Amino acid sequence: MNYDACIKKAIEYIEHNLDKKIKLKDLADMVFLSKYHFHRVFHAVVGEPVAEYIRKRRLIEAADELLNTDDKIVDIAFKYQFNSQEVFTKAFKKLYGIPPREFRRNRITSALSMAA
Structure with a gap:
């Protein structure tokens, strides 16, 4: 059996469904x-x-939305299947080292310093 093809198919599904509940089964x-x-x-x-891969991919997509939209952090958290903003913030901070609000704020600060 070609496991690479199986995993590729699963990853494609995951990528297209990061904003939906994804079950291992x-x-x-x-x-x-x-x-x-x-x-x-x-x-x-x-x-x-699997769960770690999905969590990281969701956090990466959420980070992109933090930088490129004005959506509320709680709305982004719920969109990517986090049960609360607190759970999202904890996971985000674990991956990026800073909370989502600071991550978004740093983008604005960086953009302003680049314009100067």
Whole structure:
């Protein structure tokens, strides 16, 4: 079985559905593997667990929205399936080292200093 093709198909699905609930069972079913086996293969191919990959991809997309939209942080958090702004802020800070509000504020400060 070509696991690379299976994982590629799963990643494409994940990428198109970051703003929706994604279940491990649905991903595994899509590529005709058990949840257990899919998780092991995904981790081996990608280098991180499925849930961690999805969480990072959602945070990357959220960071892009923080920089390029004026949407409220809580709305971005809910869009990318975080249960609360607090949970989102904690995950964001863990990945980027600063909270989302400061991340957005630094973009404005950087843009102003570049214009000067």
